[in-house]
Amino acid sequence: MSVKPHIKKIAAAAFAVAFVSGTSFATYEHFRKPDTLTAWVDTNPNIVKARFDEKNTGPNVAMIPADFTYASQKATKAVVHIKSTLKPERTVSQQEIPDELKDFFGGRNPFGGDTPQRGRGQKAQASGSGVIINPDGYIVTNNHVIQGAETLDVTLADKRTYKAKVIGTDPNTDIALIKIEAKDLPALSFGSSEGVKVGQWVLAVGNPFNLTSTVTAGIVSAKGRSINILGENSKAPIESFIQTDAAVNPGNSGGALVDLNGNLIGINTAIASQTGSFAGYSFAVPSSIAHKVVEDISKFGSVKRGYLGVGISEVDGEKVKTYDLKVNEGVRVESFADQSAARDAGIKVGDIITKIDGQMIESVPQLQEAIAQHKPDDAVMVNVNRDGADKVVKVVLKSNTGSLEASAAVKTLDNLGIELQNLTGQQKRAWEIEKGVIVSQINPGKVRQNTDMQDGFVITKIDKTPVGSVEEAVKVLEGKRGGVMMEGVYPGNQETQYYAVGL
CATH class of the missing domain: 2.30.42.10 (PDZ domain)
Structure with missing residues (x-):
């Protein structure tokens, strides 16, 4: 997969904590939608499979091979090619302030004129796949396909191209939901991954090495695999992959794993390889997980997980x-x-x-x-x-905080995707800062998606209110609606920086 180019070793964890985060880091806007975003097929009563020739009997009876053409034609129409232009490595700059926050500065740009341009730097590109799951342009893919993207370009099977926006992401499962402005698109229904059997034929559909609409066939080799690849970008990774021997290569990430009825039973995510190319095993997030994630993101903006x-x-x-x-x-x-x-x-x-x-x-x-x-x-x-x-x-079941619902402030921090720490006395003296809290880590969320904020930024004011501790910052954020304006400095640079983020 394009995002997993380095060697990944398979190792089973001897001990695990069986709880998962109740949130994802969503970058979404509310939209009108049906109660259910996706279609779900509970059973596969008419699945096409290899069978004995009923016209002949005896020890040498012929086996009629499985036919992959129906599933291939159905799936390729709904699998898209995603090209992401990544944010370049650059110095910190600011974004244009959302309309709902301009009142904080009398409707003016707080930087005194035109919004500063982003720093110069070469923009890298990445490539992956996605699956249309709703005719109105909703597409499921891997989080790692779109992570850090400045722009997303989606090419359909019929060669039409669109710009996509991120609706939400869940690093814990490596699933993301994006949307293009299109109607009446071919969409795949989710099939039941729980009913998938080891030895069953499956097809992997995607865009390996930028070769669009590629179909490979294999069988389900195992279920419930954990290969320890999601811990780098998530706090509570959930790995229960479907393992297949269908050939998957860089560019297949986010593509479809389908049964012979063309129902979506998994999202191709990773390979086990010493070279970065297919070496016999590939892994897909099962539909039972992916379906829950995209439905929650579409309804709530985050994943409500027990x-x-x-x-x-x-x-x-x-x-x-x-x-x-x-x-x-x-x-x-x-x-x-x-x-x-x-x-x-x-x-x-x-x-x-x-x-x-x-x-x-x-x-x-x-x-x-x-x-x-x-x-x-x-x-x-x-x-x-x-x-x-x-x-x-x-x-x-409870939420990850132990109570049934996290506080509004905790939800806001998760939505922003930032972690805060108090400044030490030594830091205040060294940086000549009287009050503030330091952004110790930036996770997937609205701050990363919509600003150039970097780890180490010291927030001194939120919506013009001075903050001197994490407790004070959380109190200011409690119940915020519409958006927030974060003001502060970077250590060693006394120039005030502003970051406006809509909620």
């Missing part, structure tokens, strides 16, 4: 012997988070989780996938084995 609140490890032969377990498969509860929905429901350390809502759980990725389909306040039925006795426990 929180189980347990630390878990997979059951293996050694654990069976060490703990004298009565089951050979499942995940063992090792610990609890401070605010744990599982503990509140009566689950205990040492319990073996064997099912979620009737679905067998044999690995950490399977549990993550099952929980990732739910939002806070959803109830899930958890089967546990405790000292040989099977129990069913009803667990009401």
Whole structure:
């Protein structure tokens, strides 16, 4: 994949925390839309597959091969080519202030004239794929395909080109939703990845090496794979990939993995390779996860994801012997988070989780996938084995903060995509700053998407209100609507900088 050019080694985590963030870092605007953005196909009753020739019987009966033409024709029409022009490495500059924030400066540009141009620098380009999931121009792709993009150009299968805008992203799953201004487009329906079987034929459709509308075939090699590739850009990565041997190469990222009915069962995301090119295995985000992410982004602007609140490890032969377990498969509860929905429901350390809502759980990725389909306040039925006795426990999931909803200020920080820290006395003296908070990290969000702010920026005022601590900054942000104006300086440069971001 174009965003994963370096070598990725597959390594299973021995221990994982089975909770996920309740938010994504969305850069979206509200729009009129149906209650459901995408179409969903629950079952595949008419799936095309290899079959025996019914006209002939006997030991030498011929097998009629599977036909890939229907799925190929259907999928290629809905798969697009995405070219992203990346923001160049440059010094900090400012963006034009949104209309809703101009009142802070009497309707004037606070920089005293025309908005300064961005610093000079060579603009790199990246290439990937996407899948049309709604006739009105909504496209699902990988977060890494559009991350850091200044502009996005989308080319359809019929060669029409459009500029795209980012609706929202979820680094935890490497899924993003973008939109082009077009109507009546061919769109793929989501199929059920839970019903996908190992050994089943699948097709990968995308644009490898800028070769548009390329189709490759393979089988599902495994499900519920974790290959530890999402931790670089996310706080609580969820990896439960569908593994296939369909050839996938740089440029396929964000493309479609479909069954032989042409239903979307996954988003091609990564390869395992020593060279950066296909070496036999490829990995796709299952539709059960991707569908939940894009629906949440379209409705709420962020992902409403449930929180189980347990630390878990997979059951293996050694654990069976060490703990004298009565089951050979499942995940063992090792610990609890401070605010744990599982503990509140009566689950205990040492319990073996064997099912979620009737679905067998044999690995950490399977549990993550099952929980990732739910939002806070959803109830899930958890089967546990405790000292040989099977129990069913009803667990009401929480948000990642432990409560059912995060505070308005926390949501604002997540939406902005910034993390704040208090200034130390030494920093204040060295930088000659009396009050302020430092932007310690910029994550995917509106600040990164719409400004040139860099890590290390010291915010001294928010909407003209001085802030001297993270607590004060959070208090100012509480309940903000429309947008915010952040004023401050960079250490070693006393020139005041302004960053305006619409919310």
